[in-house]
Amino acid sequence: MFEDIGNLFQGFSVALQPFNIGVMFLGIILGVIIGVLPGLGGANGVAILLPLTFSMSPTSAIIMLSCIYWGALFGGAITSILFNIPGEPWSVATTFDGHPMAQKGKAGEALTAAFTSSFVGALFAVIMITLVAPLVAKFALKFGPAEQFSVYFLAFCSFVGMSKEPPFKTVASMFIGFALAAVGLDTMTGQLRLTFGFEPLLGGFDFLIAVIGLFGIGEILLTIEEGLAFKGGKARINLKVVIQTWKELPKYWVTSLRSCLIGVWMGISPAGATPASFMSYGIAKRTSKTGHKFGTGEIEGVVAPETAAHAAGTAALLPMLALGVPGSPTAAVLLGGLLIWGLQPGPLLFVEQKEFVWGLIASMYLGNVVGLIVVLTCVPLFAAILRIPFSIIAPVILVICAIGAYTVHNSVFDVVMMLVFGVLGYILKKTNYPLAPLVLAIVLGDKAEENFRQSLLASQGGLSIFWSNGLVSTIMALGLIALFWPLIGAAWSRLRPAPASA
Amino acid sequence: MDRQKTKNVQLREKNAMTRTISSLSLTAVAAASALCLLTSAPAQAAWEPTRPVEFIIPAGTGGGADQMARTIQGIITKHNLMKQPMVVINKSGGAGGEGFLDVKNASGNPHKIVITLSNLFTTPLATGIPFNWKDLTPVAMLALDEFVLWVNAEKPYKTATEYVEAAKAANGAFKMGGTGSKQEDQIVTEAIQKSSGAKFIYIPQRGGGAVAVQLVGNHIDSSVNNPIEAVAQWRGGALRPLCVFDSKPLPYADKIADGKSWGDIPTCKSQGLDVEYLMLRGIFMPKGVTQEQVDFYIDLFKKVRETPEWKTLMNEGAFNTTFMTGAEYAKWVENEEKRHADLMKDAGFLANQ
Amino acid sequence: MxxxxxxxxxxxxxxxxxxxxxxxxxxxxxxxxxxxxxxxxxxxxxxxxxxxxxxxxxxxxxxxxxxxxxxxxxxSKEPDHLFAEWSQLRMVMSVVIPTAIYVGFIPFIGIYIPSMILIGFFMRWLGKYGVPMIAAVAIGVPVAFFIVFERWFLVPLPKGPVEYWLGF
Known part of the structure; x- marks a missing residue:
């Protein structure tokens, strides 16, 4: 333990070398740009910039790449809040309250809350990595297909059953998402399905295409219909907003802590940042005193998903370092990087490459501090974007959306689909179909199905595999509780007619 | 500036040498031009890319093909082997079908190359996607990827024979994990079943890394991971290699774990498991390109193979470093296609079966 | 809503x-x-x-x-109401249709030139800007994207005959 702390300080001295600090700033700025541009995801960005780092030392290289990753995590929130376009999958849940806040003229507050929460989540995860890395790494190994499925099950259950929209519309919306997720190659049988011999459908529907269309283009169409201006142009654009928001944030420490734990768990398991953000938002909505106001611009609705997403994104690096298993696509690309620099990820990395590992961990602390400083100083700048006249910003957003849709698979067909989803998003929103369940189902649908079928293969068809050990049973039970929470809540309040003034 | 020019000329000289058999007169010309430094380009100036080269990966980010392609991109950038940038693009949809169709439809485009794995054969056969390797121009075989039978190190099996006996005794309850369905890992599994008579439940996963972890976590009983996918877990003492699916032991003598090297792993054949399988890691171009253009890339990859980074990768992943080009390569691919068609037909993996 | x-x-x-x-x-x-x-x-x-x-x-x-x-x-027994006024739908369609045309052109002439036209069209139609302003934004933005994507990040976007002729 003491030795570890010594190593960490050693790591700080490596990360604090002027060259490495410079590399950190560069990485964060590139990362924010990557996070802002939809389609250019963290994985993509890191992969693209990987060759740049071959001439650096492994430690500088991983500092740069992990900073790109932090930057992308920070950056994903910006377009979600300002334009309702999630630049990254895990920022979808941030749009639910972040964008309404921006529409109310509180873009600065929303951005500050998002960035600060991201920082808190990441910091929590890094501390976990520093203190309990080997222990936590073992935990990740316990997740076989059945356990993975139970995690997705929990993610769905904690998010569904709480929307205000008519239940059958929610069901329709979610199952449309599942159907879209099923298009393309079925991993389990290696067969094509629902493609009807149409080549552009081979790759299936990427979730980003749907999100850019449903949320981004749909929002522009709604704005056009209601008049020709983005609301929220009067957002305050000075740095005072940061301090004021900070005064408000400590109130939500319970939500914050819960989201940190959810995030770290999901990052390690490794289900990833996206289910973490949805799950955290869903649970916060249920347990918050102002839960009924979620979706109208509650700051807590920004804190919950952002904290969880960033904690998960950070924690996902742990299994990569300790086991050589990537917890996220970005981690997978970083893993490739390790090999090229002549380092072998895996159980021995902590022993054989102390300088590298602790340099990386130290850079996680410093990178996030640098990131927070960079993005917070830019809050006024970002908020000022909303003051650009609609007639300029709208077509530019259309172009960004088209580029984003194209870069996902380098396919023009995706751009066409984006527009189709845009019109669909407009109509569905106006007819009261909730869009979030659809998106959640596209993101997690095929993975959940895959794990479900892997489990059944392993058990030769027996459903009892989902109750076969303590871990999987607990998660499944949590899922069921979450699913029937409204009923349980109703029963509870009947038992205790006068609820204690909570 | 002058030095730069000399370097270019020398480079061209090198190209020319490797290209022609009767290189004497050419070398003389090149040497002469290198000396006087006045003539800008010899008449036989080799073709060079005039715009960024797209490098298609018919697989997702983070996998074996992706790692190799990105290493190549890094090597080319670092050593300045090409004037135009190389752009790596993943097109993994439909088990890579998306990427192959993209190259097929780019007929005549010399600025597009694709790295292939066994899905060059398995994808069209298993899914019926309208594509065949004959729609492409073979450039070069970079290496062959080995397959190794792995078990969890906590398990008592020390040899493949012991393991197969245990699998037989378990009466089909043993689980074999692998990447994808009806692809190389499942083909190897089928071949093991056929050769040994043991039955396995094959559980497809998304990628080789995930398979190795499932094996470490004891969620499956064995895997046929490529060396690079499982080496970290071997070194960490979590996995044990039992045998390699090649005709002779691997030529790598560096100690990896427990005082053993890749070379110490016996062949499966010597263990009574008569299965051999190697996976192609090769480069193709679209149809309708000129021989000059193909030669440029052959030469490029020859230079890549000379770099220390490439050698590290080969060493790390215990690759079989056979290099082939031209007719020899095309012939090899043709044989391999037949072999896959037979294997997959036997296993019932064909799309229209 | x-x-x-x-x-x-x-x-x-x-x-x-x-x-x-x-x-x-x-x-x-x-x-x-x-x-x-x-x-x-x-x-x-x-x-x-x-x-x-x-x-x-x-x-x-x-x-x-x-x-x-x-x-x-x-x-449903609830009184019916309007989904949207025709004039509103006309506005919506006036975004959808140009965007559809824009998307339709991408495979043939690349993404950059249609982007210039799309931005210019909207600025003229909704914002009534003057030619210098339109030219600056409509040309500047796609060029900036070109630099970011094609040069920095080496992500190729669809290009057409004009870009080809310029040697990209």
Whole structure:
């Protein structure tokens, strides 16, 4: 333990070398740009910039790449809040309250809350990595297909059953998402399905295409219909907003802590940042005193998903370092990087490459501090974007959306689909179909199905595999509780007619 | 500036040498031009890319093909082997079908190359996607990827024979994990079943890394991971290699774990498991390109193979470093296609079966 | 979201008609999914559930919910209101149609030139800007994207004959 702390300080001295600090700033700025541009995801960005780092030392290289990753995590929130376009999958849940806040003229507050929460989540995860890395790494190994499925099950259950929209519309919306997720190659049988011999459908529907269309283009169409201006142009654009928001944030420490734990768990398991953000938002909505106001611009609705997403994104690096298993696509690309620099990820990395590992961990602390400083100083700048006249910003957003849709698979067909989803998003929103369940189902649908079928293969068809050990049973039970929470809540309040003034 | 020019000329000289058999007169010309430094380009100036080269990966980010392609991109950038940038693009949809169709439809485009794995054969056969390797121009075989039978190190099996006996005794309850369905890992599994008579439940996963972890976590009983996918877990003492699916032991003598090297792993054949399988890691171009253009890339990859980074990768992943080009390569691919068609037909993996 | 349309003076499609249309469209989508699933097999094969097993039941669930939704719309006693005024829909279409044309041009002349035209068109039509301003933004933005994507990140975007002629 003491030795570890010594190593960490050693790591700080490596990360604090002027060259490495410079590399950190560069990485964060590139990362924010990557996070802002939809389609250019963290994985993509890191992969693209990987060759740049071959001439650096492994430690500088991983500092740069992990900073790109932090930057992308920070950056994903910006377009979600300002334009309702999630630049990254895990920022979808941030749009639910972040964008309404921006529409109310509180873009600065929303951005500050998002960035600060991201920082808190990441910091929590890094501390976990520093203190309990080997222990936590073992935990990740316990997740076989059945356990993975139970995690997705929990993610769905904690998010569904709480929307205000008519239940059958929610069901329709979610199952449309599942159907879209099923298009393309079925991993389990290696067969094509629902493609009807149409080549552009081979790759299936990427979730980003749907999100850019449903949320981004749909929002522009709604704005056009209601008049020709983005609301929220009067957002305050000075740095005072940061301090004021900070005064408000400590109130939500319970939500914050819960989201940190959810995030770290999901990052390690490794289900990833996206289910973490949805799950955290869903649970916060249920347990918050102002839960009924979620979706109208509650700051807590920004804190919950952002904290969880960033904690998960950070924690996902742990299994990569300790086991050589990537917890996220970005981690997978970083893993490739390790090999090229002549380092072998895996159980021995902590022993054989102390300088590298602790340099990386130290850079996680410093990178996030640098990131927070960079993005917070830019809050006024970002908020000022909303003051650009609609007639300029709208077509530019259309172009960004088209580029984003194209870069996902380098396919023009995706751009066409984006527009189709845009019109669909407009109509569905106006007819009261909730869009979030659809998106959640596209993101997690095929993975959940895959794990479900892997489990059944392993058990030769027996459903009892989902109750076969303590871990999987607990998660499944949590899922069921979450699913029937409204009923349980109703029963509870009947038992205790006068609820204690909570 | 002058030095730069000399370097270019020398480079061209090198190209020319490797290209022609009767290189004497050419070398003389090149040497002469290198000396006087006045003539800008010899008449036989080799073709060079005039715009960024797209490098298609018919697989997702983070996998074996992706790692190799990105290493190549890094090597080319670092050593300045090409004037135009190389752009790596993943097109993994439909088990890579998306990427192959993209190259097929780019007929005549010399600025597009694709790295292939066994899905060059398995994808069209298993899914019926309208594509065949004959729609492409073979450039070069970079290496062959080995397959190794792995078990969890906590398990008592020390040899493949012991393991197969245990699998037989378990009466089909043993689980074999692998990447994808009806692809190389499942083909190897089928071949093991056929050769040994043991039955396995094959559980497809998304990628080789995930398979190795499932094996470490004891969620499956064995895997046929490529060396690079499982080496970290071997070194960490979590996995044990039992045998390699090649005709002779691997030529790598560096100690990896427990005082053993890749070379110490016996062949499966010597263990009574008569299965051999190697996976192609090769480069193709679209149809309708000129021989000059193909030669440029052959030469490029020859230079890549000379770099220390490439050698590290080969060493790390215990690759079989056979290099082939031209007719020899095309012939090899043709044989391999037949072999896959037979294997997959036997296993019932064909799309229209 | 749609309260503003209620009691508005103008005319337009009725909300109920649009709701019914959406429910029917979702039903058709469900039918396609079910058909596609049956084609690949919905039963339980040697490898566990077949490829169509899961989407088949998903399709059934969509079909049932769309029937319920349709029933709810048709039986609803609530007074109908406007989905949107025609003038509003005209505005929406005036974004959708140029964007559709924009997307249609991308495969043939690349993404950069259509982007310039799209931005210029909107600035002229909605913002009534002068030529210098339009030229600056409409040319500047795509060029900036070109530098960021093609040069920095080496991500190729669709290019057409003009870019080819310029040597990119």
């Amino acid at each position: 749609s309260e503003h349309a209620e009691g508005a003076a103008g005319s337009g499609p009725s909300h109920r008609a649009v709701e019914a249309g959406v429910a029917i469209a979702i039903g058709i989508f469900a039918a396609i999914v079910i058909y596609g699933s049956i084609k690949v097999g919905t039963g339980w094969g040697a490898e566990g559930p077949k490829a169509g097993f899961f989407p088949f039941y998903v399709g059934i669930a969509i079909l049932i919910s769309s029937v319920v939704n349709l029933g709810l719309v048709l039986l």
